Amino acid sequence: MPVSPDYRPDPRFSDLGPEFGDVVAPADFPETFLRVRNDRAAATVGLQTLTDAEWIAHFGRFQPLPGQPGPLAMRYHGHQFRTYNPDLGDGRGFLAAQLRDDQGRLLDLGTKGSGTTPWSRSGDGRLTLKGGVREVLAAAMLEAQGAPTCRILSLIETGEELQRGDEPSPTRSAVMVRLQHSHIRFGTFQRAAFFGRRDQIEILIEHVRSLYHPAVPEGDAPGLLTAIVAASARLTARWVAAGFVHGVLNTDNLNVTGESFDYGPWRFLPFYDPAFTAAYFDQTGxxxxxRQPEAVFWNLTQLAGCLKLVADVEPLTEALNGFGPAYIRELRAAFLERLGVKSLGEAADQRLMDTTLALLREKGEAVRWEPLFHDWFAGFSSSARALAGPRAKDWQGKAFDAFRFALFEHEPDRPERLENPVFARPDPEELLIGEVEAIWAAIDANDDWSPLSEKLARLETARSARSLAGGST
Incomplete structure (x- = not known):
């Protein structure tokens, strides 16, 4: 049986009509080598029972899954580094399927590297294997840290040699499939607005409202914007708490459900540095x-501009103005979750967040971002562990005293999580660029996939340790 009884196809994007997507054919790859298969993610949508051969047929050759109409390249526009580009769209990917997960949510299977489409422009429609490996790692790390993220379902090497101007070429090729709540982007609305299509904006509003934000009343464009603002604030806050830099926050890289995806030149902070950038081409920072909260807010204003075709400016502005307060609330909550403590109220929670950032700022390169959250997870319950660990000498000074006082005000949240062997280790799982390059070097030089497999296993262990007993992360 190719799929389990839990597989529930529900293709809905095609309901929007042919003006929102183009029927396309996948590339015919010369070879298919299954490199990453995410069975935990697959189990949430009833695909874990596929054999490897069936997996490759569906996610390497893109034979449609049962009840699915076949690949659709989605149409959208977008601002790229704040310059409007009307020539975008799915240029090396497509929507392969839509299905319900074990919570009843509608999810997409979206591809990257699956071949050319009408929106490829001069591109080859392909994905480098290194790019695919980097996306697998980014999604796994963010999920382990409790950030809203797509999950990389599949990575298949495709046997082509690709030419790229920004890395050694020829380089190996791959096709990737991500599992994600929605691929409808801010840029999807921008395309409709660009052509002055009020009717398409209204269709999109109802589609997004009914499928992803059903609490919003029918026809309530400001209400829908409010929901998207809230989801985007949560996403941005959890990026910051994770020390994550997305790198390319264009309007085609933000979606209506507030879920992070399309990981290109991402980085995790080695230590606190507000000016840290991920993309070598982001020369202005x-x-x-x-600046990520500012960038997300700017993108939300572009979305609001599209909704002006069907709604008054004042309620849209009011919805936008909710981003700042929502972001701060979400950031406080994210820091509490990362530190494994309970809320004590707005003032105390703000004090803890402020002193955490002040400590990271004062220590600079002496203390990396992730180890602080590892050492002091669950607050005072970790005192003996942290003060006897490899960074004991760093846990002193005026800024540390203020941090410790604020932390110890808060009651530990499920301190039994500290019994997990993850917290007995001297160092946490990090994902700095040196380790990413080392994982790729093993693949590139020796076709050794064990460092990647081992890293993914450790990240899953870390995720499980933090989410024990139904925690919010």
Whole structure:
């Protein structure tokens, strides 16, 4: 049986009509080598029972899954580094399927590297294997840290030699499939607005409202914007708490459900640095670590501009103005979750967040971002462990005293999680660029996939340790 009884196809994007997507054919790859198969993610949508041969047929050759109409390249526009580009769209990917997960949510299977489409422009429609490996790692790390993220379902090497101007070429090729709540982007609305299509904006609003934000009343464009603002604030806050820099926060890389995807030149902070950038081509620091909230808000204003075709400016502005307060609330909550403590109220929670950032700022390169959250997870319950660990000498000074006082005000949240062997280790799982390059080097030089497999296993262990007993992360 190719799929389990839990598989529930529900293709809905095609309901929007042919003006929102193009029927396309996948590339015919010369070879298919299954490199990453995410059975935990597959089990949430009833695909874990596929054999490897069936897996490759569906996610390497893209034979449609049961009840699915076949590949659709989605149409959208977008601002790229704040310059409007009307020539975008799915240029090396497509929507392969839509299905319900074990919570009843509608999820997409979206591809990257699956061949050319009408929106490929001069591109080859392919994905480098290194790019695919980097996306697998980014999604796994963010999920382990409790950030809303797509999950990489599949990575298949495709046997082509690709030419790229920004890395050694020829380089190996791959096709990737991500499992994600929605691929409808801010840029999907921008395309409709660009052509002055009020009717398409209304269709999109109802589609997005009914499928992803059903609490919003029918026809309530400001209400839908409010929901998207809230989801985007949560996403941005959890990026910051994770020390994550997306790198390319264009309007085609943000979606209506507030779920992170399309990981290109991402980085995790080695240590606190507000100006840290991920993309070598981001020479002005537009998408630097500390500017990510500003970038997301700017993108939300572009979405609001599209909704002006069907709604008054005042309620849309009111919805936008909710981003700042929502972001701060979500950031406080994210820091509490990362530190494994309970809320004590707005003032105390703000004090803890402020002193955490002040400590990271004071220590600079002496203390990396992730180890602080590892050492002090669950607050005072970790005192003996942290003060006897490899960073004991760093846990002193005025800024540390203020941090410790604020932390110890808060009651530990499920301190039994500290019994997990993850917290007995001297160092946490990090994902700095040196380790990413080392994982790729083993694959590139020796076709050794064990460092990647081992890293993914450790990240899953870390995720499980933090989410024990139904935690919010």
């Amino acid at each position: 537009l998408y630097a670590f500390a």
